[in-house]
Structure formats: structure tokens, C-alpha cells
Amino acid sequence: MDTRGLLLDTATRIFSDHCDKALLDAAETGEFPERLFGLIRENGFHGLAMTASEVPLIESFLVLKVAGRFALPLPLAEILLGNRWLDRDDRLIAIGIGDATGARNVPWGRLADSVVAVRESGEVALLGDFTVTEGTNLAGEPRDRVVADSVESLELSDDAFSEMALSRVMLMAGALERVLELSLQYVGEREQFGRPISRFQAIQHHMAVMAAEVAAAVRAADAAAQAIEGDRFFLEVAAAKSRVGESVSVVAELAHQVHGAMGFTHEHQLHHFTRRLWAWRDEFGTELYWQTALGSHVAGLGADALWEFIATRG
Amino acid sequence: MQQFDSIQLPESAEQLRGEVREFLTSQAARLSPPNSDFTTGHDPEFSRLLGGRGWIGMTWPRAYGGAERSFFERYVVTEELLAAGAPVSAHWIADRQSGPLLLRFGSEAQRSRYLPGITRGECFFSIGMSEPNTGSDLASVRTTATKEVEGWRINGTKLWSTDAHRNHFLIALVRTEPASDNRHAGLSQIIVDLREDGAKVRPIRNMAGGQDFNEILFDEVLVPEDRIIGEPGNGWQQVTSELAYERSGPERFLSAFRVLVEFVRAVGPDAEPRAAAVVGRAVAHLLALRRMSISVAGMLEQGKSPDVEAALVKALGNDFEKLLPEMVRLATLEDFTNNDRWSDFREVYSDTLLLSPSFTLRGGTREILRGVIARGLGLR
Ligand SMILES: Cc1cc2nc3c(=O)[nH]c(=O)nc-3n(C[C@H](O)[C@H](O)[C@H](O)COP(=O)(O)OP(=O)(O)OC[C@H]3O[C@@H](n4cnc5c(N)ncnc54)[C@H](O)[C@@H]3O)c2cc1C
Numbered sequence: 001m002d003t004r005g006l007l008l009d010t011a012t013r014i015f016s017d018h019c020d021k022a023l024l025d026a027a028e029t030g031e032f033p034e035r036l037f038g039l040i041r042e043n044g045f046h047g048l049a050m051t052a053s054e055v056p057l058i059e060s061f062l063v064l065k066v067a068g069r070f071a072l073p074l075p076l077a078e079i080l081l082g083n084r085w086l087d088r089d090d091r092l093i094a095i096g097i098g099d100a101t102g103a104r105n106v107p108w109g110r111l112a113d114s115v116v117a118v119r120e121s122g123e124v125a126l127l128g129d130f131t132v133t134e135g136t137n138l139a140g141e142p143r144d145r146v147v148a149d150s151v152e153s154l155e156l157s158d159d160a161f162s163e164m165a166l167s168r169v170m171l172m173a174g175a176l177e178r179v180l181e182l183s184l185q186y187v188g189e190r191e192q193f194g195r196p197i198s199r200f201q202a203i204q205h206h207m208a209v210m211a212a213e214v215a216a217a218v219r220a221a222d223a224a225a226q227a228i229e230g231d232r233f234f235l236e237v238a239a240a241k242s243r244v245g246e247s248v249s250v251v252a253e254l255a256h257q258v259h260g261a262m263g264f265t266h267e268h269q270l271h272h273f274t275r276r277l278w279a280w281r282d283e284f285g286t287e288l289y290w291q292t293a294l295g296s297h298v299a300g301l302g303a304d305a306l307w308e309f310i311a312t313r314g
Numbered sequence: 315m316q317q318f319d320s321i322q323l324p325e326s327a328e329q330l331r332g333e334v335r336e337f338l339t340s341q342a343a344r345l346s347p348p349n350s351d352f353t354t355g356h357d358p359e360f361s362r363l364l365g366g367r368g369w370i371g372m373t374w375p376r377a378y379g380g381a382e383r384s385f386f387e388r389y390v391v392t393e394e395l396l397a398a399g400a401p402v403s404a405h406w407i408a409d410r411q412s413g414p415l416l417l418r419f420g421s422e423a424q425r426s427r428y429l430p431g432i433t434r435g436e437c438f439f440s441i442g443m444s445e446p447n448t449g450s451d452l453a454s455v456r457t458t459a460t461k462e463v464e465g466w467r468i469n470g471t472k473l474w475s476t477d478a479h480r481n482h483f484l485i486a487l488v489r490t491e492p493a494s495d496n497r498h499a500g501l502s503q504i505i506v507d508l509r510e511d512g513a514k515v516r517p518i519r520n521m522a523g524g525q526d527f528n529e530i531l532f533d534e535v536l537v538p539e540d541r542i543i544g545e546p547g548n549g550w551q552q553v554t555s556e557l558a559y560e561r562s563g564p565e566r567f568l569s570a571f572r573v574l575v576e577f578v579r580a581v582g583p584d585a586e587p588r589a590a591a592v593v594g595r596a597v598a599h600l601l602a603l604r605r606m607s608i609s610v611a612g613m614l615e616q617g618k619s620p621d622v623e624a625a626l627v628k629a630l631g632n633d634f635e636k637l638l639p640e641m642v643r644l645a646t647l648e649d650f651t652n653n654d655r656w657s658d659f660r661e662v663y664s665d666t667l668l669l670s671p672s673f674t675l676r677g678g679t680r681e682i683l684r685g686v687i688a689r690g691l692g693l694r
Contacts, residue, residue, distance in 0.1 A: 180315065184691060204688035211316065211687055212630045219318045219609070220602040226320060242598040287595070292587050295594030303579035307397040307571075310600050311331070313323055 015070035027073030028140035049084040061225040068174025071272045075107035077167035100125045100151040109144030118160045126152040139275035162237040165284040169240045173221035175273045179255045180214045206254045217247035238294035245287035248277045318609035327390045334394040348399025350572045352565040355401020365435025379433030385615040393564040408432045411556045412439035419544035442472040442486035453497040459488040465538045472530040479517045501549030505541040522668035562610035562624035567603040567631030570638040576659040577642040592645035622690030629683040632674045
């Protein structure tokens with residue numbers, strides 16, 4: 001197996017061994033998954049995105065796709081990117097939207113050793129002493145409000161906001177694949193009218209639409225990950241966040257439809273993925289935000305340059 | 315789950331792209347009015363020019379006039395032609411599927427007879443699958459070909475055959491044995507000379523005002539014995555093998571592309587947020603679709619037959635082609651029905667909207683494609 005295969009295999013093994021329903025439920029009540037966190041650290045994921053690791057940055061984003069598959073209840077994107085930006089191997093770094101005075105939507109801000117605030121304009125602030133108000137997103141993931149007394153460092157980064165958006169793109173791509181798998185399994189098992197519901201054409205068509213949307217989303221996500229460090233990175237993230245977000249609307253809706261009432265229960269695991277999808281598509285820019293950015297750029301190039309923009313090599 | 319690998323087009327393909335663009339610039343007069351629907355412009359002279367460049371039958375062996383280029387190079391040529399709105403209809407079917415079919419199943423004599431003319435852009439083919447009572451259920455064809463001493467005698471009616479009134483040959487799917495319990499048995503593909511054999515071709519006007527598709531009547535039409543493609547009775551295997559070629563190309567998501575181009579022109583470089591957002595949304599779709607289509611070209615290049623992946627690209631692509639005019643019309647507050655700055659947009663928008671019902675029908679309906687995908691998912 002090559003290095004990438006080994007890395008993704010390790011991630012898959014750890015996440016699948018530990019991210020069961022009980023762990024996800026516990027995390028939603030505010031219980032931090034210490035053991036899993038320790039394992040991830042032991043296996044070297046904390047420093048994976050750091051320049052010193054000499055691992056290409058794309059690998060970190062591919063790991064996030066695996067994290068999405070298992071709804072990993074840890075701020076892995078923030079740990080990876082925070083350590084990269086600050087060039088240090090902190091225990092727990094949290095990243096939210098904000099500036100030198102504080103940040104909102106900070107995953108696990110309440111336990112973080114360091115909190116970083118990023119803005120669309122590219123400012124990246126490492127906050128000094130801070131106070132935390134706890135909160136959650138609609139998936140029950142901790143998203144805290146942090147108010148800072150001071151700022152330790154303030155830098156400008158062209159890519160920080162896009163990298164955060166890409167983290168959500170990759171998480172969504174993984175979760176979309178999982179939602180498709182769960183749905184495929186369910187429609188094969190659930191029987192009505194004396195046969196599996198997968199035998200009904202209406203259900204087959206729902207599944208075909210989901211499969212197509214998931215395939216498009218995954219292809220869009222992979223393309224954005226491949227654009228890292230290229231000169232179209234921002235624009236490819238824009239395209240991916242838009243395309244993947246659109247898939248989420250379709251796939252989450254159909255997944256629940258084919259799961260019937262069972263998928264609406266708290267007991268079923270489907271909602272751990274669909275609620276995250278609904279939360280992540282809003283974080284670091286909705287589809288509309290990125291569509292406007294991408295469209296403004298393309299319109300600025302002019303009608304006769306439109307095709308050239310689409311016929312990219314990568 | 316279907317896998318669409320990331321593929322970077324090879325350098326050779328990008329070089330070719332430059333040549334195609336240069337050629338298209340030199341042919342500007344033929345490109346007006348540009349429309350990226352692959353069936354709207356039938357221009358034999360243009361096809362001959364393309365043939366002269368070696369851009370038809372590009373992947374075929376040199377022995378038959380081909381260029382032995384890769385599927386990626388073919389991909390680049392086809393997408394550049396469509397994006398520019400070039401009139402490609404005349405040679406499109408021959409290049410896309412009739413030629414590859416003959417290469418795979420045809421006799422040596424058939425290959426030598428038809429393929430070089432196709433690559434020169436002088437020999438055009440149409441498809442004769444559908445009939446009055448046969449649409450999605452292709453195996454139900456009733457047109458018969460009966461073996462006689464002098465050849466095959468054909469009786470029946472083919473319907474919707476695009477460009478049959480101006481192309482040279484038709485590949486018809488016919489019954490050569492009576493229907494049996496095995497619906498897929500006893501079918502054959504046979505070449506009809508549309509000018510010589512005596513089949514009656516009647517053009518049918520479509521709702522967009524075009525006369526592209528046709529009804530073809532076969533009343534005791536006799537064709538020589540050597541027109542059968544492959545083994546008699548093997549028609550079903552053969553006809554389904556065309557599907558990956560037929561369904562995965564850029565013509566399955568670019569039909570409405572010029573609408574976006576003219577929309578961008580009309581809203582200008584400082585587009586309002588509402589317009590910009592719709593442009594961004596469309597571009598995001600196009601980038602993903604194109605990458606998926608290139609992934610399928612990669613599978614064809616590896617000799618695979620990616621039927622399910624092709625159906626998936628076509629299903630997504632056709633829905634997008636229909637969505638695009640709907641999206642842009644609501645992305646401006648200007649009255650485009652009555653405004654000079656919008657006249658080019660209005661023209662291509664109207665054309666495309668009128669053609670749009672066909673996008674999710676031709677080449678396999680959306681519902682049939684969803685069935686193919688569902689089978690690929692193991693649900694059928
Ligand atoms: C512009 C254009 C060009 C064409 N060119 C050619 C050509 O060159 N050569 C040629 O042979 N044919 C051609 N066709 C015909 C095309 O292949 C058929 O239109 C297509 O196969 C559908 O058949 P139908 O139109 O008879 O619709 P039908 O098969 O009658 O379908 C009607 C509706 O019922 C749905 N339906 C049918 N079966 C099922 C099912 N099992 N489950 C669910 N829904 C179903 C369909 O999806 C559709 O929505 C062309 C069609 C168009 C519009």
C-alpha cells in the first residue's frame with residue numbers, strides 16, 4: 001500500500017472502531033471523546049498538516065473526508081489547520097470566525113488550549129486570554145462563543161478562510177458517501193407490501209438521484225483538494241462548496257424520505273450525518289456566498305473567457 | 315458506488331486544444347448563430363474541414379483513416395466544438411458511435427468501405443433504433459429483416475432518426491428472427507443506404523421549428539447480404555455496447571452552454587450579486603460535470619465499458635442543461651424580452667428553451683437512465 005493508502009486506512013480503522021452511536025450521542029451532551037482524541041494524537045494526526053511533517057497538505061484534507069464518513073466528533077479540521085498555521089503542536093486548537101476581539105462558532109472552544117479567529121478578509125488572529133460561552137450548531141456539535149482580552153499574534157493569510165471552507169467540503173463529501181450507503185442498506189432491508197422497498201421504482205429513482213449527486217459532490221471535493229497551493233485554489237473551493245452544498249440539500253432530503261419514520265428517530269444513526277451536512281453547508285460560507293464570489297470573478301473575465309475558465313486542465 | 319477518478323488531461327490534448335481554437339477562429343462565419351446543442355447545425359462542408367484536420371474518427375486505427383489518438387484528445391476536440399457552438403451534427407453520430415460499432419463488430423470489408431469516408435467527413439450515419447411503438451423499450455422493435463437469396467428484405471417503420479433525410483446511411487436495429495421468450499434474442503443491426511435502397515424518409519418538424527428527425531418507411535426494401543453488422547442475432551449485445559459512447563460525452567451537459575455565455579455578456583463584468591450567484595452556480599455545475607465526463611473518457615481509454623457511469627453523467631448533465639435557462643431567466647430584473655442589449659441572449663435562450671424538452675429524452679430518457687444507475691447500485 002502507498003503512503004496515502006496507509007494513512008487513510010489508519011484513519012478509517014481508528015474512526016470506524018470508535019465512532020459508534022454511543023460516542024456520537026455522548027459527544028452531543030458535551031462529553032469530549034478523550035480516548036479517541038488520544039489515539040488520534042498517538043497516531044500522528046495532530047502534526048500531519050504541519051510544514052515540518054513534509055506530508056503534502058492534500059492528505060490532511062483526504063483524512064477529513066474519512067472523518068466525515070464517520071461523523072468524527074472531534075475538531076480534527078481545526079487541529080490540523082491550526083497547528084499548520086501556528087506551526088506548533090498544541091493539544092487542542094479551535095478555530096472560529098472572528099477577529100482580534102473574539103470568535104464565534106468555535107468547535108470545543110470550552111476545552112481549547114488555543115483559539116484562532118479567521119475572517120474572510122484573510123486575518124488570522126491567535127487569541128490571548130479568553131472567556132467562553134458554550135453553544136452548539138444544529139448538529140449538536142459544540143460551537144462556542146469566545147471573547148478575547150488580548151491577541152497573541154495577528155497574521156494575514158490568503159488561504160486560511162478557503163482552507164476552512166475546504167475542510168467543510170471534505171467532511172461533507174465523506175458524510176454524503178455514508179448517507180448513500182446507509183440508504184442503500186436500508187432500502188434493501190426494509191420490507192413493505194411483501195417485498196424490499198428497493199423493488200419499487202420510485203425508491204430506485206430516489207437512490208439513483210442520490211448516487212448521482214454524491215458522485216458529483218465527491219468529484220467536486222476532490223478537485224478542490226487537488227487545487228491546494230495552485231493559483232485557482234480560492235475559485236475551486238468556491239465551486240466545490242457550492243456544488244457540494246447543493247448535493248446536500250437533495251441527498252439529505254431523499255435519504256430521510258427513503259428511511260421513513262425510522263430515520264426521524266433519535267435512535268437511528270442517520271441524523272448524525274444529515275444534521276452535520278446541514279450544519280457544515282452553512283459554515284464558512286453558504287452556497288450563495290461562494291457562488292457570488294465565483295460568479296463575480298467569472299463575469300469579470302468576460303463572456304468570451306468563460307469557456308477558457310471551465311476548460312481547466314486539472 | 316461509482317468511482318470517478320481525478321484525471322489530468324495530457325499535454326498532447328492541451329496542445330490540440332490550441333489548434334482547435336485557432337481553427338474555430340478562422341471559421342467564425344460558420345459559427346453563427348452559435349448554439350451548443352449538437353444537433354442544430356448540419357454543415358457537411360464544415361464536417362469535411364474537420365475531417366481534413368484529422369478530427370473525425372480520431373481514436374481509430376490509421377488503416378481506416380483514423381489518427382490513433384487517445385480518448386482524451388477526442389474529448390478535447392468535441393468539447394471545443396460544442397462550446398463554440400460549431401455545426402457538428404452531420405458527422406457526430408458516425409464519429410461517436412457508428413464508427414466505433416463497425417470497428418468492434420463490423421466485417422473487414424465493412425470497415426474498409428465506410429470508415430475512411432467517415433474520417434474524411436464525407437460519410438454520415440444516422441441511428442435507426444426507435445419506432446412508432448418502440449421508445450424506451452428498445453427490445454420491442456418490430457421492423458423485420460428477412461433473409462432471401464438476394465439479401466435482406468426489410469419491412470417496418472423507424473421513427474425519430476435524426477438527420478436521416480440528409481445523411482448517407484442508417485444503422486437499423488431489426489428483428490431477424492421472430493420474437494421469443496428471450497426478448498433480447500433475434501435482433502440484428504443492419505446498414506441501410508438512405509439514398510439507394512428505397513427506404514422512404516419523411517422529415518418531421520419539431521416544436522422548435524427545426525426539421526432534424528424523420529420517419530423512415532421500409533416497404534419490402536431489399537439490401538445486400540453484406541450489410542448485416544456482426545453476427546445475425548447479436549444485435550442486442552451490439553446496440554447496448556454503444557451506450558457508453560453515446561451517453562458520456564460533453565454534448566450531454568453543454569447543450570445550453572451558449573445561454574450562459576450570452577447571459578454573462580449581457581450582465582457585464584460588474585454583474586449584480588443576484589446574477590453573479592447564478593453564474594457561479596452554473597460554473598460550479600459545469601466544472602464538476604466536465605471532470606466526471608473526462609473520468610469516463612479515461613475509462614474508455616482503458617478499454618472499460620462504463621455504462622453506469624455514462625448514464626450517471628448524462629442524467630446529471632441533462633438535468634443541468636434544463637436547469638440553466640430556468641436559472642438565468644430569473645437572475646436579472648431587466649426586461650430581456652424587450653431590450654437591445656439582451657438580443658443575443660434572447661435568441662439563444664429562446665432556441666435552447668424550445669429544444670430543452672428533448673435533452674432528457676434523446677439517447678435514453680431520464681427515467682431509463684435512473685433505472686440503469688439503480689441497476690448499477692444493485693437495486694434491480
Ligand atoms: C430530438 C430527438 C432526437 C432523437 N433521435 C433519435 C435517433 O436519431 N434515432 C433513434 O432511434 N431515436 C431517436 N430519438 C428517440 C429517442 O431515443 C426516444 O425518444 C427515447 O428512447 C424515448 O422513447 P419515446 O420518446 O418513445 O418515449 P417513451 O418510451 O414512450 O416514454 C415516455 C415517458 O415514459 C417514461 N417511461 C418509459 N418507460 C419507462 C419505464 N420502464 N419506467 C419509467 N418510466 C418510463 C419515459 O421516461 C418518458 O418519460 C430521438 C428523440 C428525440 C427527442
